[in-house]
Amino acid sequence: MSGFVAAVMAVSAAFAPLLHASAWVGTAPTAERLANKVVIVDVFTFDCINCKHVVPELRRLHAGLPAADFAIVGIHSPETPYERDRASVVQNLQAQGITWPVAIDNDFALWHAYGIQYWPTQLIFDRHGRLRKTIVGEGQDDAVAATVRQLLNER
Secondary structure (H helix, E strand, O other), rough: OOOHHHHHHHHHOOOOOOOHOOOOOOOOOOOOHHHOOOEEEEOOOOOOHHHHHHHHHHHHHHOOOOOOEEEEEEEEOOOHHHHHOOHHHHHHHHHHHHOOOEEEEOOOOOHHHOOOOOOEEEEEEEOOEEEEEEEOOOOOOOHHHHHHHHHHOOO
C-alpha cells in the first residue's frame, strides 16, 4: 500500500464524521485533500465573541502556511435560533473573513461526535490524522500557532 493511500485511509477514519457532514459553506473537504496535512478543526458559532477573537489568528495561519501542508475546516454549531439560518451563517462568515470550508452542524452531530463541550474549540490533527491537541477558549493563539508549526516540522 502506498504512503498516500495509507494517509488517506487514516484521515478518512479520523475525519469520518466531518467528511460526512450533510451541509457545507464552501467546498466540502475530502480525505484526499486532507491527507498528509496538519489540520485545525475549528468548532464555533458565528455570534460568539470568544469565537470571533480566535478568527484573526486562524486567518493568519491560513494565509501564511502552504495549502499543501496545512488546512482549516470549520464546524458551525449554533447557539441561538438566528445562528441556525444558513443565510446568516454565510453572511457572518464573509464578514469575519472565514474562507475555509465550514460544516453546518445545526443538529450538533459533529459537536457530539468530537466530544465538544464549549465554543470555541480547536482540534489540531497531525499529518496522520491523529488528534494531537485540543484548545478550548480564546486567548491561546500562541499555543495554536506553536502546535501547528511543531506538527508541520514533524515528518
